[in-house]
Amino acid sequence: MPKASIKSLFGIALRALREERGYSQEELAERAGLHRNYVGSVERGERNVALENIVKLAGALSIRSKDLFDSLP
Numbered sequence: 001m002p003k004a005s006i007k008s009l010f011g012i013a014l015r016a017l018r019e020e021r022g023y024s025q026e027e028l029a030e031r032a033g034l035h036r037n038y039v040g041s042v043e044r045g046e047r048n049v050a051l052e053n054i055v056k057l058a059g060a061l062s063i064r065s066k067d068l069f070d071s072l073p
Contacts, residue, residue: 006072008045013071015043017061031060 004012018028025043029036033056041047042057049057058065 005045007048009072010049010068011043011045012073013068014039014057017063017068017071018043021061023061028057028060032056 018025023031025039026036029039032039032053034053038047038053039057042049042053054068055065058068061068
């Protein structure tokens with residue numbers, strides 16, 4: 001079985017943190033100042049997320065950016 005990509009693992013971690021907080025993709029996107037389609041594509045592992053957007057997503061989840069990586073499966 002092929003190993004999951006870092007983009008996929010990041011997306012899985014982001015989705016888990018979002019769901020823990022009870023946010024929809026749309027709510028997380030709004031809080032982060034991003035488009036909801038972008039958040040969905042990140043969660044599906046389709047995007048190589050820019051550092052600026054990692055910081056925005058972490059802020060929207062009220063966590064530190066490093067916490068997004070600490071929670072990778």
